Amino acid sequence: EPKTPIPEPRGLPYLGNITEFRSEDSLQDLARLHDTYGDIFRLRFPGVGSCVFVGSNQLVNEICDESRFKKSIQAEVAEARLIAGDGLFTAKSEEENWGLAHRILMPAFGPVSIKGMFNEMQDIVIQMALKWARYGSFNPIPASDDFTRLALDTLALCSMGYRFNSFYKDELHPFVQSMGDSLTELGNRTQRPKWAKVFYRSSERKLFKDIDLMRTTSDELIKARRAASNGNKRKDLLTAMIEGVDARTGKKLSDESVINNLVTFLIAGHETTSGTLSFAFYSMLKNPQTFQKAQQEVDTIMGRDRITVDKLFKLKYIPAMLRETLRQCSPIPGITLEAHEDTLLAGKYPVKKGEPITAIFSRAHIDPAVYGEDANEFKPERMLDENFDRLQKEFPNCWKPFGNGMRACIGRPFAWQEMLLVTSTLLQNFDFFLNDPSYTLKIAETLTIKPKDFFMRTSLRHGMT
Numbered sequence: 379e380p381k382t383p384i385p386e387p388r389g390l391p392y393l394g395n396i397t398e399f400r401s402e403d404s405l406q407d408l409a410r411l412h413d414t415y416g417d418i419f420r421l422r423f424p425g426v427g428s429c430v431f432v433g434s435n436q437l438v439n440e441i442c443d444e445s446r447f448k449k450s451i452q453a454e455v456a457e458a459r460l461i462a463g464d465g466l467f468t469a470k471s472e473e474e475n476w477g478l479a480h481r482i483l484m485p486a487f488g489p490v491s492i493k494g495m496f497n498e499m500q501d502i503v504i505q506m507a508l509k510w511a512r513y514g515s516f517n518p519i520p521a522s523d524d525f526t527r528l529a530l531d532t533l534a535l536c537s538m539g540y541r542f543n544s545f546y547k548d549e550l551h552p553f554v555q556s557m558g559d560s561l562t563e564l565g566n567r568t569q570r571p572k573w574a575k576v577f578y579r580s581s582e583r584k585l586f587k588d589i590d591l592m593r594t595t596s597d598e599l600i601k602a603r604r605a606a607s608n609g610n611k612r613k614d615l616l617t618a619m620i621e622g623v624d625a626r627t628g629k630k631l632s633d634e635s636v637i638n639n640l641v642t643f644l645i646a647g648h649e650t651t652s653g654t655l656s657f658a659f660y661s662m663l664k665n666p667q668t669f670q671k672a673q674q675e676v677d678t679i680m681g682r683d684r685i686t687v688d689k690l691f692k693l694k695y696i697p698a699m700l701r702e703t704l705r706q707c708s709p710i711p712g713i714t715l716e717a718h719e720d721t722l723l724a725g726k727y728p729v730k731k732g733e734p735i736t737a738i739f740s741r742a743h744i745d746p747a748v749y750g751e752d753a754n755e756f757k758p759e760r761m762l763d764e765n766f767d768r769l770q771k772e773f774p775n776c777w778k779p780f781g782n783g784m785r786a787c788i789g790r791p792f793a794w795q796e797m798l799l800v801t802s803t804l805l806q807n808f809d810f811f812l813n814d815p816s817y818t819l820k821i822a823e824t825l826t827i828k829p830k831d832f833f834m835r836t837s838l839r840h841g842m843t
C-alpha cells in the first residue's frame with residue numbers, strides 16, 4: 379500500500395494547533411477532531427513538537443506492541459518529572475532507576491501483600507461511612523472530594539502506616555491542593571510556547587512552592603519511618619522502598635529515588651482511584667437497574683456481616699460494573715507511546731522514531747467494531763468475566779485503563795481491592811440519590827479526569843454494619 383500522510387488540521391504560525399483546544403474539556407475537543415479527521419490525526423504544538431492521536435482498537439492494538447513501541451516521556455509526563463523525577467511513572471524505561479524500583483516494588487504490590495492491607499483499607503472506608511451516616515439524608519455529599527480523602531488516606535495508611543486523617547478535617551490535606559494546582563499548571567505549561575514563560579513568573583513561583591510542599595511531605599514520612607525503624611515490624615511499601623535490595627544488581631534505592639517514588643504513589647494512587655469511584659457512583663445513579671443489581675449482589679454475598687477479603691473476590695457483577703465504568707470514563711484518559719524506529723502505522727501512515735503517539739481511550743473504548751452499536755450505553759453485563767475474556771481474546775488491547783505491558787499500572791491489585799471494598803461497604807449500608815436529579819456529567823481535568831460538581835445524598839438502610 380502507498381504511504382498516506384496522517385491527516386492534520388491547518389495550524390497557525392507560532393501557535394500551531396493549540397487553538398483546536400477550545401473548551402474547558404480537552405477530551406471533547408479531541409472527540410471533535412476525531413469526528414472530523416477520523417481514527418488518526420496529528421497536531422503540532424510550538425516548542426513541544428507534534429503528536430499523533432489514535433482512537434480505534436486496531437491502531438491502539440498496534441502501538442501496544444512493545445517490540446515496536448515504548449512509553450513516551452514527553453509533554454505533561456516530562457513536565458511531571460519536576461515533581462517526581464525518575465520515579466516509576468515518569469522514568470524512561472531505559473533509566474536504571476526504573477528497572478531498580480520496578481524489581482524492588484513489584485512483590486510489595488503482589489496479591490498476598492495487598493490482601494494483608496485489607497484491614498487498614500476497611501479502617502478508612504468505615505471512617506467515611508460513619509461520616510456519611512452522620513450527614514443524614516438532607517446534606518449533599520461532595521462525592522469526588524470524599525473519595526479523594528478516602529483514596530489518599532487509604533494509600534498513606536496501607537503503604538506507609540501514616541494517617542492523613544482527612545475525614546477529621548474540613549480542608550483537604552495541603553498535599554492534595556498542591557498536587558492539583560501543580561498538575562494543572564504543568565498541563566498549562568505544555569500548552570504555551572517556551573518563550574512565554576517570562577509572562578508567567580508568579581505561576582512558576584507557585585508551581586515550585588507546590589512541588590516543594592509535596593516533596594517535603596514525602597520526606598517527612600520517610601524521616602518518621604527511619605526514626606521509628608528500630609521497633610518497626612511493618613512490612614509495607616515504605617519498608618520495601620527503604621530496605622529492599624534488588625536481587626539482580628544488589629543495589630538499594632537512593633534516598634532521592636525513595637522520595638520520587640513516594641510522591642509518585644501518593645499522586646498516581648489516589649486521583650485515579652477516587653475518579654473511578656466517583657464515575658462508578660455517577661453511573662449507578664443514572665442507571666437504577668445497575669444500582670439494584672449491585673446492591674442485591676452485596677446483600678446475597680455479604681448479608682449484613684462485616685465484609686471480609688475472601689467475600690470480596692466472590693463478587694461478579696460489581697467488578698463488571700467497575701470495568702464498564704473504566705471503559706467509559708478512564709481517569710487516565712490516554713497513554714502515550716513512541717516508535718523505536720521510523721515506522722508505518724496501519725501499514726501506510728509514516729511516523730518518525732520518537733514522535734509521541736497518544737492512544738485516546740475515550741474514543742478507542744467506544745470503538746463500535748469492538749463494543750457494537752450500543753458502545754455508548756452503560757452495560758456492565760458486557761464486562762462479566764466470560765464476556766470480558768471473550769472480548770479481550772477477540773480484540774486484544776480493547777480495554778486499557780491500566781496502561782500497557784511492562785509500563786502498566788503497578789497499583790492495579792491495590793486499587794481493585796480498594797474499589798471492591800468501598801463499593802460493597804457503601805451499597806451494604808446506604809441507598810443513594812443524586813442531589814440534583816437533573817445533574818449530567820461534567821468533567822474536571824488535571825492529569826486525570828473526574829466528575830465535577832457531583833453531589834450525592836444518602837440514606838442509611840439500617841444500623842451501620
Ligand code: HEM
Pocket residue numbers: 449466467468480533642643646647648650651654709710713714778779780781782784785786787788789790792793
Ligand atoms: C501507571 C491507571 C491506581 C501507581 C499507570 C498507568 C495507568 C494507570 C493508565 C500507565 C500510564 C502510562 O502509560 O503513562 C490507574 C488507574 C488506577 C490506578 C485507572 C485506579 C483505578 C494506582 C494505584 C497506584 C498506582 C492505587 C499506587 C499504589 C502507578 C504507578 C505507575 C502507574 C507507580 C507507573 C508504573 C510504571 O511505569 O512502572 N496507572 N492507576 N496506580 N500507576 Fe496506576
